[in-house]
Amino acid sequence: MEGKVLIDGKWQNPESGDCLSVTDPSDGTEFSKIARGKAEDVEKAVKSAQAALDGEWGRMIPVERGRLLHALGQQILEHEEELAELESRDVGKPLRQSRIDVRACARYFEFYAGAVDKIHGQTIPYLEGYTVLTLREPHGVTGHIIPWNYPMQIIGRTIGGALTMGNACVLKPGEEASLTSLKIGELSQKAGFPAGVFNIVPGLGEEAGEALLKNPGVDHYSFTGSTEIGIKVQKEAAQRAVPVTLELGGKSPQLVFADADLEKALPFLVNAAIQNAGQTCSAATRVLIEKPVFEELSEKLAKAIKALRAGPALHDLECGPLISKTQKERVEGFLQRARQDGIEFLAEGSIVEDAPEGGNYLAPCMVGSVPPRHSLAQEEVFGPLLVTMPFEGEEEAIELANSTVYGLVSGVWARDGGRQLRVAKRLKSGQVFINNYGAGGGVELPFGGVKLSGHGREKGFEALYGFSVTKTIAIHHG
Numbered sequence: 001m002e003g004k005v006l007i008d009g010k011w012q013n014p015e016s017g018d019c020l021s022v023t024d025p026s027d028g029t030e031f032s033k034i035a036r037g038k039a040e041d042v043e044k045a046v047k048s049a050q051a052a053l054d055g056e057w058g059r060m061i062p063v064e065r066g067r068l069l070h071a072l073g074q075q076i077l078e079h080e081e082e083l084a085e086l087e088s089r090d091v092g093k094p095l096r097q098s099r100i101d102v103r104a105c106a107r108y109f110e111f112y113a114g115a116v117d118k119i120h121g122q123t124i125p126y127l128e129g130y131t132v133l134t135l136r137e138p139h140g141v142t143g144h145i146i147p148w149n150y151p152m153q154i155i156g157r158t159i160g161g162a163l164t165m166g167n168a169c170v171l172k173p174g175e176e177a178s179l180t181s182l183k184i185g186e187l188s189q190k191a192g193f194p195a196g197v198f199n200i201v202p203g204l205g206e207e208a209g210e211a212l213l214k215n216p217g218v219d220h221y222s223f224t225g226s227t228e229i230g231i232k233v234q235k236e237a238a239q240r241a242v243p244v245t246l247e248l249g250g251k252s253p254q255l256v257f258a259d260a261d262l263e264k265a266l267p268f269l270v271n272a273a274i275q276n277a278g279q280t281c282s283a284a285t286r287v288l289i290e291k292p293v294f295e296e297l298s299e300k301l302a303k304a305i306k307a308l309r310a311g312p313a314l315h316d317l318e319c320g321p322l323i324s325k326t327q328k329e330r331v332e333g334f335l336q337r338a339r340q341d342g343i344e345f346l347a348e349g350s351i352v353e354d355a356p357e358g359g360n361y362l363a364p365c366m367v368g369s370v371p372p373r374h375s376l377a378q379e380e381v382f383g384p385l386l387v388t389m390p391f392e393g394e395e396e397a398i399e400l401a402n403s404t405v406y407g408l409v410s411g412v413w414a415r416d417g418g419r420q421l422r423v424a425k426r427l428k429s430g431q432v433f434i435n436n437y438g439a440g441g442g443v444e445l446p447f448g449g450v451k452l453s454g455h456g457r458e459k460g461f462e463a464l465y466g467f468s469v470t471k472t473i474a475i476h477h478g
Protein backbone atom coordinates (compact mmCIF):
# COMPACT_ATOMS: atom_id res chain seq x y z
CA MET A 1 0.00 0.00 0.00
CA GLU A 2 2.79 2.43 0.91
CA GLY A 3 3.61 4.56 -2.12
CA LYS A 4 1.19 2.61 -4.34
CA VAL A 5 -1.97 3.26 -6.31
CA LEU A 6 -4.80 0.70 -6.35
CA ILE A 7 -5.84 0.10 -9.95
CA ASP A 8 -7.66 -2.88 -11.38
CA GLY A 9 -7.35 -4.80 -8.11
CA LYS A 10 -3.53 -4.46 -8.05
CA TRP A 11 -1.27 -2.34 -5.88
CA GLN A 12 1.08 -0.68 -8.34
CA ASN A 13 3.76 1.99 -8.40
CA PRO A 14 2.50 5.24 -9.91
CA GLU A 15 3.68 5.66 -13.52
CA SER A 16 6.04 8.49 -12.52
CA GLY A 17 7.45 6.50 -9.58
CA ASP A 18 7.06 9.66 -7.44
CA CYS A 19 5.87 9.69 -3.84
CA LEU A 20 4.72 12.29 -1.29
CA SER A 21 5.80 12.05 2.34
CA VAL A 22 3.22 11.71 5.11
CA THR A 23 3.67 13.86 8.22
CA ASP A 24 2.28 13.20 11.70
CA PRO A 25 0.51 16.43 12.78
CA SER A 26 1.12 15.53 16.44
CA ASP A 27 4.92 15.77 16.24
CA GLY A 28 5.85 16.86 12.72
CA THR A 29 7.76 13.66 11.88
CA GLU A 30 7.50 11.92 8.53
CA PHE A 31 6.25 8.39 9.06
CA SER A 32 5.01 7.08 5.72
CA LYS A 33 4.68 7.94 2.05
CA ILE A 34 1.91 7.87 -0.52
CA ALA A 35 1.98 7.65 -4.29
CA ARG A 36 1.99 10.92 -6.22
CA GLY A 37 -0.53 9.80 -8.82
CA LYS A 38 -0.86 11.75 -12.06
CA ALA A 39 -2.89 11.77 -15.27
CA GLU A 40 -1.52 8.43 -16.57
CA ASP A 41 -2.55 6.67 -13.36
CA VAL A 42 -5.99 8.28 -13.44
CA GLU A 43 -6.42 7.18 -17.05
CA LYS A 44 -5.57 3.57 -16.11
CA ALA A 45 -7.95 3.70 -13.14
CA VAL A 46 -10.84 5.03 -15.25
CA LYS A 47 -10.20 2.36 -17.89
CA SER A 48 -10.22 -0.37 -15.24
CA ALA A 49 -13.51 0.97 -13.81
CA GLN A 50 -15.02 0.92 -17.30
CA ALA A 51 -13.85 -2.66 -17.75
CA ALA A 52 -15.43 -3.62 -14.40
CA LEU A 53 -18.76 -2.17 -15.57
CA ASP A 54 -18.53 -4.23 -18.75
CA GLY A 55 -17.73 -7.36 -16.73
CA GLU A 56 -18.96 -9.25 -13.69
CA TRP A 57 -19.71 -6.07 -11.69
CA GLY A 58 -21.99 -4.65 -14.37
CA ARG A 59 -24.04 -7.86 -14.40
CA MET A 60 -24.13 -8.45 -10.63
CA ILE A 61 -27.63 -8.53 -9.12
CA PRO A 62 -28.29 -6.08 -6.24
CA VAL A 63 -28.42 -8.69 -3.48
CA GLU A 64 -24.91 -9.82 -4.38
CA ARG A 65 -23.64 -6.25 -4.37
CA GLY A 66 -25.27 -5.97 -0.96
CA ARG A 67 -23.34 -8.98 0.32
CA LEU A 68 -20.06 -7.39 -0.75
CA LEU A 69 -20.99 -4.09 0.88
CA HIS A 70 -21.86 -5.90 4.08
CA ALA A 71 -18.61 -7.87 3.99
CA LEU A 72 -16.67 -4.61 3.65
CA GLY A 73 -18.52 -3.17 6.66
CA GLN A 74 -17.51 -6.26 8.65
CA GLN A 75 -13.88 -5.99 7.52
CA ILE A 76 -13.83 -2.37 8.69
CA LEU A 77 -15.22 -3.30 12.10
CA GLU A 78 -12.72 -6.14 12.45
CA HIS A 79 -9.91 -3.63 11.85
CA GLU A 80 -11.38 -0.93 14.10
CA GLU A 81 -8.35 -0.30 16.31
CA GLU A 82 -5.84 -0.44 13.46
CA LEU A 83 -7.88 2.00 11.37
CA ALA A 84 -8.48 4.30 14.35
CA GLU A 85 -4.77 4.53 15.19
CA LEU A 86 -3.85 5.09 11.55
CA GLU A 87 -6.41 7.89 11.25
CA SER A 88 -5.26 9.51 14.49
CA ARG A 89 -1.65 9.54 13.34
CA ASP A 90 -2.51 10.75 9.86
CA VAL A 91 -5.14 13.42 10.67
CA GLY A 92 -4.14 14.22 14.26
CA LYS A 93 -7.62 13.55 15.65
CA PRO A 94 -8.08 12.13 19.15
CA LEU A 95 -8.53 8.36 19.18
CA ARG A 96 -12.11 8.63 20.48
CA GLN A 97 -13.06 10.56 17.32
CA SER A 98 -11.22 8.15 15.04
CA ARG A 99 -13.09 5.23 16.60
CA ILE A 100 -16.39 7.01 15.94
CA ASP A 101 -15.27 7.52 12.34
CA VAL A 102 -14.43 3.83 11.87
CA ARG A 103 -17.81 2.75 13.20
CA ALA A 104 -19.62 5.33 11.07
CA CYS A 105 -17.73 4.14 8.00
CA ALA A 106 -18.71 0.52 8.67
CA ARG A 107 -22.28 1.58 9.36
CA TYR A 108 -22.56 3.22 5.92
CA PHE A 109 -21.64 -0.05 4.24
CA GLU A 110 -24.10 -1.95 6.46
CA PHE A 111 -26.88 0.54 5.80
CA TYR A 112 -26.32 0.50 2.04
CA ALA A 113 -25.99 -3.29 2.03
CA GLY A 114 -29.59 -3.37 3.29
CA ALA A 115 -30.78 -0.61 0.95
CA VAL A 116 -29.33 -2.03 -2.26
CA ASP A 117 -32.42 -3.98 -3.36
CA LYS A 118 -34.98 -1.52 -2.01
CA ILE A 119 -34.55 1.25 -4.56
CA HIS A 120 -37.32 0.71 -7.05
CA GLY A 121 -38.41 2.27 -10.30
CA GLN A 122 -42.07 3.10 -11.03
CA THR A 123 -44.83 2.14 -13.40
CA ILE A 124 -46.60 5.23 -14.68
CA PRO A 125 -50.29 5.28 -15.76
CA TYR A 126 -50.22 6.61 -19.32
CA LEU A 127 -52.07 6.53 -22.66
CA GLU A 128 -54.30 3.67 -23.77
CA GLY A 129 -52.15 0.85 -25.15
CA TYR A 130 -48.94 1.86 -23.29
CA THR A 131 -47.11 0.56 -20.26
CA VAL A 132 -44.42 2.88 -18.92
CA LEU A 133 -41.81 1.96 -16.38
CA THR A 134 -38.69 3.56 -14.97
CA LEU A 135 -35.39 1.92 -14.04
CA ARG A 136 -32.69 3.37 -11.82
CA GLU A 137 -29.34 2.82 -13.45
CA PRO A 138 -25.79 3.63 -12.36
CA HIS A 139 -24.06 6.63 -13.94
CA GLY A 140 -21.10 4.43 -14.83
CA VAL A 141 -17.66 5.55 -13.63
CA THR A 142 -17.92 7.87 -10.64
CA GLY A 143 -15.02 10.14 -9.63
CA HIS A 144 -14.68 10.90 -5.92
CA ILE A 145 -12.48 13.71 -4.64
CA ILE A 146 -12.42 13.95 -0.85
CA PRO A 147 -10.66 16.05 1.81
CA TRP A 148 -8.37 15.06 4.69
CA ASN A 149 -10.59 15.87 7.68
CA TYR A 150 -12.96 12.85 7.83
CA PRO A 151 -11.64 10.38 5.22
CA MET A 152 -13.37 7.30 6.60
CA GLN A 153 -16.79 8.85 7.12
CA ILE A 154 -16.68 10.44 3.69
CA ILE A 155 -15.59 7.20 1.98
CA GLY A 156 -18.51 5.43 3.66
CA ARG A 157 -21.06 7.90 2.43
CA THR A 158 -19.72 8.59 -1.04
CA ILE A 159 -18.10 5.32 -2.15
CA GLY A 160 -20.77 3.36 -0.24
CA GLY A 161 -23.60 5.16 -2.05
CA ALA A 162 -21.96 4.90 -5.47
CA LEU A 163 -21.19 1.17 -5.20
CA THR A 164 -24.70 0.45 -3.95
CA MET A 165 -26.14 1.69 -7.24
CA GLY A 166 -23.63 -0.33 -9.26
CA ASN A 167 -21.17 2.40 -10.26
CA ALA A 168 -17.43 1.71 -10.44
CA CYS A 169 -15.35 4.26 -8.52
CA VAL A 170 -12.09 6.16 -8.79
CA LEU A 171 -11.14 7.85 -5.51
CA LYS A 172 -8.65 10.72 -5.10
CA PRO A 173 -8.14 11.12 -1.33
CA GLY A 174 -6.85 14.31 0.32
CA GLU A 175 -3.05 14.46 0.00
CA GLU A 176 -2.65 15.39 3.70
CA ALA A 177 -4.37 12.17 4.87
CA SER A 178 -4.78 9.21 2.51
CA LEU A 179 -3.76 6.27 4.68
CA THR A 180 -7.14 5.00 5.86
CA SER A 181 -8.54 5.38 2.33
CA LEU A 182 -5.80 3.03 1.12
CA LYS A 183 -6.44 0.62 3.98
CA ILE A 184 -10.16 0.55 3.13
CA GLY A 185 -9.15 -0.19 -0.47
CA GLU A 186 -7.23 -3.19 0.81
CA LEU A 187 -10.21 -4.30 2.91
CA SER A 188 -12.49 -4.02 -0.13
CA GLN A 189 -10.28 -6.62 -1.80
CA LYS A 190 -10.61 -8.91 1.23
CA ALA A 191 -14.38 -8.39 1.11
CA GLY A 192 -14.31 -9.74 -2.46
CA PHE A 193 -15.12 -6.76 -4.71
CA PRO A 194 -14.09 -7.57 -8.30
CA ALA A 195 -11.00 -5.85 -9.71
CA GLY A 196 -11.55 -2.32 -11.01
CA VAL A 197 -14.69 -1.59 -8.96
CA PHE A 198 -12.87 0.56 -6.40
CA ASN A 199 -9.68 2.26 -7.61
CA ILE A 200 -7.60 4.69 -5.58
CA VAL A 201 -5.17 7.25 -6.98
CA PRO A 202 -3.59 9.32 -4.19
CA GLY A 203 -1.80 12.53 -5.14
CA LEU A 204 -2.03 16.28 -5.33
CA GLY A 205 -5.23 18.15 -6.14
CA GLU A 206 -3.66 20.02 -9.04
CA GLU A 207 -2.29 16.77 -10.51
CA ALA A 208 -4.35 13.64 -9.76
CA GLY A 209 -7.44 15.71 -8.84
CA GLU A 210 -7.43 17.83 -11.99
CA ALA A 211 -6.65 14.80 -14.14
CA LEU A 212 -9.73 13.08 -12.74
CA LEU A 213 -11.84 16.15 -13.52
CA LYS A 214 -10.56 16.32 -17.07
CA ASN A 215 -10.88 12.60 -17.80
CA PRO A 216 -13.64 12.08 -20.38
CA GLY A 217 -14.37 8.57 -19.06
CA VAL A 218 -15.87 9.82 -15.78
CA ASP A 219 -19.68 10.03 -15.76
CA HIS A 220 -20.37 11.64 -12.36
CA TYR A 221 -18.37 13.51 -9.71
CA SER A 222 -18.82 13.54 -5.97
CA PHE A 223 -16.65 16.30 -4.52
CA THR A 224 -16.21 17.04 -0.83
CA GLY A 225 -13.93 19.92 0.06
CA SER A 226 -13.64 23.68 0.01
CA THR A 227 -16.11 25.94 -1.76
CA GLU A 228 -13.31 27.40 -3.88
CA ILE A 229 -12.29 24.05 -5.36
CA GLY A 230 -15.91 22.85 -5.50
CA ILE A 231 -16.77 25.68 -7.87
CA LYS A 232 -13.79 24.69 -10.06
CA VAL A 233 -15.07 21.12 -10.08
CA GLN A 234 -18.51 22.21 -11.19
CA LYS A 235 -17.08 24.43 -13.97
CA GLU A 236 -14.88 21.63 -15.25
CA ALA A 237 -17.70 19.05 -15.13
CA ALA A 238 -19.97 21.49 -16.97
CA GLN A 239 -17.65 21.27 -20.01
CA ARG A 240 -18.96 17.73 -20.51
CA ALA A 241 -22.38 18.27 -18.86
CA VAL A 242 -21.46 15.67 -16.23
CA PRO A 243 -23.49 15.76 -12.99
CA VAL A 244 -21.79 16.79 -9.76
CA THR A 245 -22.55 16.49 -6.06
CA LEU A 246 -20.83 19.23 -4.07
CA GLU A 247 -20.35 18.88 -0.30
CA LEU A 248 -18.58 22.13 0.59
CA GLY A 249 -17.76 24.42 3.48
CA GLY A 250 -19.95 25.88 6.21
CA LYS A 251 -20.29 28.45 8.96
CA SER A 252 -23.01 26.72 10.88
CA PRO A 253 -25.00 28.48 13.62
CA GLN A 254 -26.63 27.21 16.79
CA LEU A 255 -29.51 29.41 17.97
CA VAL A 256 -30.05 29.32 21.71
CA PHE A 257 -33.34 30.85 22.89
CA ALA A 258 -33.92 32.03 26.43
CA ASP A 259 -36.28 29.14 27.25
CA ALA A 260 -33.72 26.48 26.19
CA ASP A 261 -32.37 23.80 28.51
CA LEU A 262 -28.90 25.37 28.84
CA GLU A 263 -27.41 22.45 30.76
CA LYS A 264 -28.44 20.03 28.03
CA ALA A 265 -27.21 22.39 25.30
CA LEU A 266 -23.79 23.11 26.82
CA PRO A 267 -21.82 19.96 25.82
CA PHE A 268 -23.35 20.03 22.32
CA LEU A 269 -22.40 23.68 21.84
CA VAL A 270 -18.80 23.05 22.89
CA ASN A 271 -18.30 19.79 21.03
CA ALA A 272 -19.90 20.96 17.79
CA ALA A 273 -17.42 23.84 17.61
CA ILE A 274 -14.26 22.08 18.81
CA GLN A 275 -14.63 18.53 17.45
CA ASN A 276 -11.64 17.53 15.33
CA ALA A 277 -9.99 20.83 16.41
CA GLY A 278 -12.78 22.69 14.60
CA GLN A 279 -11.78 21.15 11.25
CA THR A 280 -15.28 19.93 10.48
CA CYS A 281 -17.48 21.13 7.61
CA SER A 282 -20.52 21.19 9.88
CA ALA A 283 -18.65 22.71 12.86
CA ALA A 284 -21.15 24.96 14.65
CA THR A 285 -18.76 27.80 15.26
CA ARG A 286 -21.40 30.53 15.64
CA VAL A 287 -23.35 30.32 18.88
CA LEU A 288 -26.20 32.86 18.72
CA ILE A 289 -27.63 33.51 22.17
CA GLU A 290 -30.83 35.31 23.12
CA LYS A 291 -30.01 38.37 25.22
CA PRO A 292 -31.69 37.38 28.54
CA VAL A 293 -29.39 34.32 28.83
CA PHE A 294 -26.33 35.71 27.01
CA GLU A 295 -24.26 36.39 30.15
CA GLU A 296 -25.26 33.17 31.88
CA LEU A 297 -24.55 30.92 28.89
CA SER A 298 -21.34 32.76 27.95
CA GLU A 299 -19.99 32.09 31.44
CA LYS A 300 -20.86 28.40 31.25
CA LEU A 301 -19.28 28.13 27.79
CA ALA A 302 -16.14 29.96 28.93
CA LYS A 303 -15.73 27.57 31.85
CA ALA A 304 -16.11 24.56 29.56
CA ILE A 305 -13.66 25.91 26.96
CA LYS A 306 -11.06 26.69 29.64
CA ALA A 307 -11.14 23.04 30.70
CA LEU A 308 -10.27 21.76 27.19
CA ARG A 309 -6.79 20.43 26.52
CA ALA A 310 -5.02 20.10 23.18
CA GLY A 311 -2.39 17.38 22.84
CA PRO A 312 -1.12 14.47 20.72
CA ALA A 313 -3.83 12.48 18.96
CA LEU A 314 -2.85 9.22 20.62
CA HIS A 315 -3.14 10.83 24.09
CA ASP A 316 -6.84 11.01 23.29
CA LEU A 317 -7.61 14.41 24.85
CA GLU A 318 -10.48 16.71 23.87
CA CYS A 319 -8.51 18.33 21.07
CA GLY A 320 -5.69 17.21 18.77
CA PRO A 321 -3.31 19.27 16.62
CA LEU A 322 -4.35 20.95 13.38
CA ILE A 323 -3.60 19.06 10.18
CA SER A 324 -0.61 21.14 9.06
CA LYS A 325 1.61 24.12 9.80
CA THR A 326 -0.12 26.03 7.00
CA GLN A 327 -3.55 25.42 8.52
CA LYS A 328 -2.28 26.46 11.97
CA GLU A 329 -0.85 29.70 10.55
CA ARG A 330 -4.11 30.38 8.71
CA VAL A 331 -6.14 30.06 11.93
CA GLU A 332 -3.60 32.15 13.87
CA GLY A 333 -4.02 34.85 11.21
CA PHE A 334 -7.78 34.98 11.89
CA LEU A 335 -7.17 35.22 15.64
CA GLN A 336 -4.53 37.91 15.30
CA ARG A 337 -6.79 40.06 13.12
CA ALA A 338 -9.64 39.58 15.62
CA ARG A 339 -7.36 40.85 18.44
CA GLN A 340 -6.40 43.86 16.35
CA ASP A 341 -10.11 44.54 15.74
CA GLY A 342 -10.74 44.57 19.49
CA ILE A 343 -12.74 41.31 19.63
CA GLU A 344 -12.80 40.05 23.19
CA PHE A 345 -11.22 36.63 23.90
CA LEU A 346 -13.47 35.20 26.61
CA ALA A 347 -11.71 31.92 27.29
CA GLU A 348 -8.77 29.82 26.23
CA GLY A 349 -8.05 26.15 26.89
CA SER A 350 -4.53 24.76 27.23
CA ILE A 351 -1.88 22.83 25.34
CA VAL A 352 -0.51 19.97 27.43
CA GLU A 353 3.09 20.38 28.57
CA ASP A 354 4.37 17.21 26.92
CA ALA A 355 2.97 18.15 23.48
CA PRO A 356 5.91 17.74 21.04
CA GLU A 357 7.46 20.95 19.67
CA GLY A 358 6.88 19.89 16.07
CA GLY A 359 3.09 19.43 16.49
CA ASN A 360 0.56 21.92 15.12
CA TYR A 361 -1.19 22.75 18.39
CA LEU A 362 -3.55 25.60 19.12
CA ALA A 363 -5.40 26.03 22.40
CA PRO A 364 -9.20 25.94 21.90
CA CYS A 365 -10.66 29.41 22.41
CA MET A 366 -13.88 31.40 22.59
CA VAL A 367 -14.58 34.97 21.52
CA GLY A 368 -17.53 37.14 22.43
CA SER A 369 -19.98 39.54 20.90
CA VAL A 370 -18.55 39.31 17.41
CA PRO A 371 -20.11 41.88 15.04
CA PRO A 372 -22.25 40.15 12.37
CA ARG A 373 -20.10 41.26 9.39
CA HIS A 374 -16.73 40.44 11.01
CA SER A 375 -14.66 37.71 9.32
CA LEU A 376 -15.00 35.52 12.44
CA ALA A 377 -18.78 35.64 11.97
CA GLN A 378 -18.67 35.09 8.20
CA GLU A 379 -15.72 32.92 7.14
CA GLU A 380 -14.88 29.29 7.68
CA VAL A 381 -11.92 29.39 10.09
CA PHE A 382 -11.39 25.60 10.42
CA GLY A 383 -9.77 25.83 13.84
CA PRO A 384 -10.74 25.25 17.51
CA LEU A 385 -12.73 28.45 17.92
CA LEU A 386 -16.21 29.20 19.26
CA VAL A 387 -17.80 32.54 18.38
CA THR A 388 -20.70 33.97 20.41
CA MET A 389 -23.19 36.61 19.27
CA PRO A 390 -26.23 38.02 21.10
CA PHE A 391 -29.68 38.40 19.49
CA GLU A 392 -33.10 39.72 20.43
CA GLY A 393 -36.12 37.64 19.37
CA GLU A 394 -36.83 35.18 16.57
CA GLU A 395 -36.54 37.58 13.63
CA GLU A 396 -33.05 38.73 14.52
CA ALA A 397 -31.96 35.17 15.28
CA ILE A 398 -33.06 33.96 11.84
CA GLU A 399 -31.53 36.94 10.08
CA LEU A 400 -28.18 36.41 11.80
CA ALA A 401 -28.25 32.66 11.22
CA ASN A 402 -28.92 33.15 7.48
CA SER A 403 -26.46 36.01 7.07
CA THR A 404 -23.48 34.06 5.66
CA VAL A 405 -22.82 32.69 2.18
CA TYR A 406 -23.06 29.15 3.60
CA GLY A 407 -25.99 26.90 4.52
CA LEU A 408 -24.93 23.46 5.72
CA VAL A 409 -26.27 22.66 9.21
CA SER A 410 -28.07 24.59 11.99
CA GLY A 411 -29.02 23.89 15.59
CA VAL A 412 -32.04 25.30 17.44
CA TRP A 413 -32.30 25.18 21.21
CA ALA A 414 -35.74 26.07 22.59
CA ARG A 415 -38.50 24.49 24.66
CA ASP A 416 -41.34 26.25 22.81
CA GLY A 417 -42.49 23.70 20.20
CA GLY A 418 -44.04 26.28 17.87
CA ARG A 419 -40.81 28.27 17.84
CA GLN A 420 -38.72 25.17 17.15
CA LEU A 421 -40.52 24.46 13.89
CA ARG A 422 -41.13 28.09 12.87
CA VAL A 423 -37.43 28.78 13.10
CA ALA A 424 -36.32 25.45 11.59
CA LYS A 425 -38.44 26.06 8.49
CA ARG A 426 -36.92 29.49 7.89
CA LEU A 427 -33.27 28.51 8.34
CA LYS A 428 -31.38 28.24 5.08
CA SER A 429 -29.46 25.04 5.65
CA GLY A 430 -29.51 21.43 4.52
CA GLN A 431 -30.05 20.03 8.01
CA VAL A 432 -31.59 21.50 11.17
CA PHE A 433 -31.22 19.84 14.54
CA ILE A 434 -33.61 20.78 17.34
CA ASN A 435 -32.37 20.34 20.90
CA ASN A 436 -29.40 18.29 19.67
CA TYR A 437 -26.67 18.72 17.10
CA GLY A 438 -25.76 16.03 14.58
CA ALA A 439 -28.08 13.35 16.00
CA GLY A 440 -25.13 11.03 16.52
CA GLY A 441 -23.93 11.23 12.90
CA GLY A 442 -27.00 9.65 11.32
CA VAL A 443 -25.87 7.72 8.24
CA GLU A 444 -29.60 7.37 7.45
CA LEU A 445 -30.19 11.14 7.35
CA PRO A 446 -29.84 13.01 4.04
CA PHE A 447 -26.96 15.48 4.24
CA GLY A 448 -25.76 18.36 2.09
CA GLY A 449 -25.85 22.10 1.73
CA VAL A 450 -27.60 25.03 0.16
CA LYS A 451 -25.99 28.26 -1.08
CA LEU A 452 -22.17 28.01 -1.15
CA SER A 453 -22.24 24.87 1.01
CA GLY A 454 -23.05 22.94 -2.14
CA HIS A 455 -25.85 20.91 -3.67
CA GLY A 456 -26.95 17.31 -3.98
CA ARG A 457 -27.45 15.01 -1.03
CA GLU A 458 -25.37 12.18 0.37
CA LYS A 459 -26.21 9.79 3.24
CA GLY A 460 -29.48 7.94 3.61
CA PHE A 461 -31.63 6.67 0.75
CA GLU A 462 -31.56 10.06 -0.91
CA ALA A 463 -27.90 9.60 -1.85
CA LEU A 464 -28.90 6.62 -3.94
CA TYR A 465 -31.01 8.79 -6.24
CA GLY A 466 -27.98 11.03 -6.76
CA PHE A 467 -25.72 8.08 -7.56
CA SER A 468 -28.13 6.78 -10.21
CA VAL A 469 -30.09 8.06 -13.15
CA THR A 470 -33.68 7.32 -14.20
CA LYS A 471 -34.33 5.60 -17.48
CA THR A 472 -37.93 5.69 -18.75
CA ILE A 473 -39.16 2.83 -20.91
CA ALA A 474 -42.48 3.29 -22.73
CA ILE A 475 -43.93 0.15 -24.34
CA HIS A 476 -46.69 0.38 -26.92
CA HIS A 477 -48.53 -2.93 -26.89
CA GLY A 478 -51.86 -1.79 -28.27
Ligand code: NAD
Pocket residue numbers: 145146147148149150172173174175203204205206208209210213224225226227229230232246247248249250280281282380408449453454
Ligand atom coordinates in the same frame (compact mmCIF):
# COMPACT_ATOMS: atom_id res chain seq x y z
P1 NAD B 1 -9.77 21.28 -0.60
O1 NAD B 1 -10.90 21.80 -1.41
O2 NAD B 1 -8.51 22.04 -0.58
O3 NAD B 1 -9.40 19.80 -1.08
C1 NAD B 1 -10.37 18.79 -1.20
C2 NAD B 1 -9.90 17.79 -2.25
O4 NAD B 1 -9.82 18.45 -3.51
C3 NAD B 1 -8.51 17.22 -1.97
O5 NAD B 1 -8.48 15.86 -2.34
C4 NAD B 1 -7.62 18.03 -2.92
O6 NAD B 1 -6.46 17.36 -3.31
C5 NAD B 1 -8.57 18.20 -4.09
N1 NAD B 1 -8.20 19.33 -4.96
C6 NAD B 1 -7.56 20.48 -4.62
N2 NAD B 1 -7.39 21.25 -5.72
C7 NAD B 1 -7.94 20.58 -6.76
C8 NAD B 1 -8.09 20.85 -8.15
N3 NAD B 1 -7.62 21.98 -8.68
N4 NAD B 1 -8.72 19.94 -8.92
C9 NAD B 1 -9.21 18.80 -8.39
N5 NAD B 1 -9.08 18.48 -7.09
C10 NAD B 1 -8.46 19.36 -6.29
O7 NAD B 1 -10.35 21.08 0.86
P2 NAD B 1 -9.59 20.55 2.16
O8 NAD B 1 -8.73 21.64 2.71
O9 NAD B 1 -8.96 19.24 1.87
O10 NAD B 1 -10.82 20.28 3.15
C11 NAD B 1 -11.41 21.27 3.90
C12 NAD B 1 -12.68 21.77 3.25
O11 NAD B 1 -13.56 20.68 2.99
C13 NAD B 1 -13.46 22.70 4.16
O12 NAD B 1 -13.93 23.79 3.42
C14 NAD B 1 -14.62 21.83 4.65
O13 NAD B 1 -15.75 22.55 5.05
C15 NAD B 1 -14.87 20.99 3.45
N6 NAD B 1 -15.60 19.76 3.82
C16 NAD B 1 -16.92 19.65 3.49
C17 NAD B 1 -17.65 18.53 3.89
C18 NAD B 1 -19.12 18.40 3.56
O14 NAD B 1 -19.63 17.30 3.63
N7 NAD B 1 -19.82 19.45 3.22
C19 NAD B 1 -17.02 17.52 4.62
C20 NAD B 1 -15.67 17.67 4.94
C21 NAD B 1 -14.97 18.81 4.53
